[in-house]
Amino acid sequence: MASNNPHPTQFPVTEKSISLDIKGTKTDIIISKYTDSFLVMVTQIGSMGTILHARKEEGVSLDPTFNVSVIFGKRDEPLLVACARQMIEHMSHCGSSRALILSLGLKDHSQEILKDIISAVIENRLW
Structure with a gap:
């Protein structure tokens, strides 16, 4: 696993980038x-691909609910969701309440x- 930027940068946005081989394909994250x-941007094709939004729903229930949308x-790829x-x-589970924007260009x-x-x-x- 080769890493382009093993240490997060702090300005203006904390960012971490890595490049690795997944099943024989170069993958940038x-x-x-x-x-x-x-x-989180993951690409094997040099572009963004499918973009998803995921967030934890705040509610009165003890069990958290998660909302994921494309x-x-x-929109017909259940494995991406x-x-x-x-x-x-x-x-x-790690304590973050931030939303997730996930880009998968695979x-x-x-x-x-x-x-x-x-x-x-x-x-x-980074959470």
Whole structure:
């Protein structure tokens, strides 16, 4: 796993970028921490791809509810929604209440690829 920017930068937005090989494909990941949200961009194709928005719903229930929606891109890819849901749930369990904007520009939307991406993002998280 080669890392372009192993240490988060602090100005103007805290950001961390890595480049790694996932199942034989070069994958670039950029994680940015804003005041109210995290932006996670993952690309294997050099562009943003499908963009999703995920957030924890505040309510009276003890069990948290998570809302994930596709902003742009493939609306018929349930694994992309599941990927965003797993990330926002992890963020919430770690104590973050920020929303997540997730951009996935992938050559392959298989479960194995998405699991590796989730692991890489969590390993390099800023929350």
